[in-house]
Amino acid sequence: MIFTKDKLSALQTVLAQAGTTVIIGHRSPDGDAVGSTLALSYYLKSIGKEHSVIMPDAFAPFLNWLPSSDEILLYDQDPRKVSQLIIEAKAIFCLDFNKLDRVGSMSKFLIESKAEKILIDHHLHPAEEFSLSFSDTEASSTCELVYRLIEALGAIDTLGTDFFTSVYCGLLTDTGSFKYNVHPDTHRIAGTIIAKGIVPQDVQSDLFDVNSLNRLQLLGHLLSERLLAYPEKKASFMTLSAEVLSKYNYQAGDTEGFVNYGLSIKDCTFTALASEKDGVVKISFRSKGDVDVNVIAKEAFGGGGHKNAAGARSGQSLAEVSQIIEKIIQEKL
Numbered sequence: 001m002i003f004t005k006d007k008l009s010a011l012q013t014v015l016a017q018a019g020t021t022v023i024i025g026h027r028s029p030d031g032d033a034v035g036s037t038l039a040l041s042y043y044l045k046s047i048g049k050e051h052s053v054i055m056p057d058a059f060a061p062f063l064n065w066l067p068s069s070d071e072i073l074l075y076d077q078d079p080r081k082v083s084q085l086i087i088e089a090k091a092i093f094c095l096d097f098n099k100l101d102r103v104g105s106m107s108k109f110l111i112e113s114k115a116e117k118i119l120i121d122h123h124l125h126p127a128e129e130f131s132l133s134f135s136d137t138e139a140s141s142t143c144e145l146v147y148r149l150i151e152a153l154g155a156i157d158t159l160g161t162d163f164f165t166s167v168y169c170g171l172l173t174d175t176g177s178f179k180y181n182v183h184p185d186t187h188r189i190a191g192t193i194i195a196k197g198i199v200p201q202d203v204q205s206d207l208f209d210v211n212s213l214n215r216l217q218l219l220g221h222l223l224s225e226r227l228l229a230y231p232e233k234k235a236s237f238m239t240l241s242a243e244v245l246s247k248y249n250y251q252a253g254d255t256e257g258f259v260n261y262g263l264s265i266k267d268c269t270f271t272a273l274a275s276e277k278d279g280v281v282k283i284s285f286r287s288k289g290d291v292d293v294n295v296i297a298k299e300a301f302g303g304g305g306h307k308n309a310a311g312a313r314s315g316q317s318l319a320e321v322s323q324i325i326e327k328i329i330q331e332k333l
């Protein structure tokens with residue numbers, strides 16, 4: 001039980017205080033980060049609480065149909081304005097990340113801030129640095145937690161279609177369309193959202209039927225040229241160089257979900273996708289069952305996430321990262 005009476009009343013005290021509030025999502029914001037920050041934003045609007053929604057950098061264009069997503073401020077586009085908002089804020093909501101240093105160069109303003117910092121998140125090992133923490137590492141998504149929080153505050157029926165659409169977006173994207181990390185609460189909330197009039201096929205279509213020809217051809221190249229399979233290890237591994245990404249005119253978010261193809265090979269329980277972007281190598285890990293990619297990502301690259309889905313960034317070359325991952329496959333699986 002994470003929504004105790006004490007914590008809810010502490011939250012209400014924070015919300016009742018004067019001064020501005022900011023809601024922050026993580027770097028390279030995904031459907032859950034954008035969905036959950038917007039969902040909380042609708043609630044704050046409904047109670048007349050002035051606030052801004054902030055992301056460290058841009059979210060993928062496949063999310064820009066979400067209502068009010070055009071109001072989200074991006075630190076990397078306007079660092080002066082956004083850092084000022086964080087410095088002046090009396091309350092900072094941190095959504096879908098578990099440590100203040102997970103938001104890139106924006107982190108320093110969060111760490112220095114004396115504001116009340118409220119965590120709402122489902123990643124493993126939340127840091128202790130928050131004044132109020134709503135963390136449930138079993139939850140499907142941060143969207144699910146925002147919904148449950150507002151439910152615990154008794155305010156669900158005060159919210160409209162945009163709120164429910166945003167929550168549904170996070171439920172859908174963080175569970176791979178209800179495939180992973182799904183619990184009774186996930187479907188209960190999804191059911192309520194459908195009863196409120198949200199049409200699941202429409203959200204699916206808005207989110208996923210938006211491929212550019214370049215993205216599909218990049219996926220084709222990845223699967224035909226860059227997918228290594230290790231059947232005896234029940235593993236697979238893919239890489240994308242900066243050169244290949246540029247050949248297919250890579251746009252932010254184009255590789256979202258690609259890693260899951262590696263895990264869709266029959267009997268495969270471990271996969272990784274390493275891609276060279278913005279001078280670093282970003283690595284996504286996925287696994288099934290007891291293969292713990294949170295530990296693997298942490299030990300090899302200082303990353304982390306969840307047991308069956310984790311990520312990391314490395315300053316090493318793509319070739320060096322590939323060697324490390326092949327070694328993991330050969331020695332740890």
Ligand SMILES: [Mn+2]
Nearest residue numbers: 032096142174
């Ligand atoms: Mn999430």
